[in-house]
Amino acid sequence: SGTSRPVRILHHVQKVAQYGDAQSVLSAVDSYCSKIEWAMNVGDLKGQILDAVVLETRPHYVLELGTYCGYSTVRIARLLPPGARLFSIEMNPQYAQVAREIIQHAGLDAKVDILVGCTSDLIPQLKKKLDIEKFDFVFIDHWKVSYLRDTKLLEECDLLRPGSVLLADNVTCPGAPDYLHYMRTSPRYESQYFPSRLEYLQVEDGMEKSVFLA
Ligand SMILES: O=c1[nH]cnc2c(O)c(F)c(-c3ccc(F)cc3)cc12
């Protein structure tokens, strides 16, 4: 087929979702991906855990690792107060472009910046580039083998403060065992597992919430 899966998702959103209505954008993605073709969005079940953690954290500065089509970006940004900012890093330029258009359709583009590149290259540049001191909330949803490396990079770049919350998707499926072990044994974090299901399927998955202590 000529188009990519993300482009087909974007076209569905543009066809059925109400412009400026973030919830209708989320519903359009979820209905497309549960009925027509699966895609690696965090989905509605794990999305409800994400919502709860964002509401509880009330973050001003948010970092997302892994944008894909922007589903979780919309999910988070719709809950942010005016003035809060979300920076999302995506290494695939095609994904990033689709995400920008889905985020714009949701009316949330003023709160969101998508940075195209590799997390290991961009994380060390964030303080200088964004004039940001620390992130209050980090959503980790890019590639399981990079979860631990990038978390250590956030620590080394002094981008976390006591109370910063990290939430990681897919810690059970596909799984990030080294990340889980680090978070559950490090004295620098208070970690908690939220069991759930893989997006659009009956397979077990879960999210790990970790609070940086110092
Ligand atoms: O690579 C990923 N990045 C971010 N999120 C993912 C995800 O939520 C998945 F379910 C999956 C996934 C893909 C294939 C499977 F069989 C199971 C899970 C992958 C990712």
Ligand SMILES: [Mg+2]
């Ligand atoms: Mg995921």
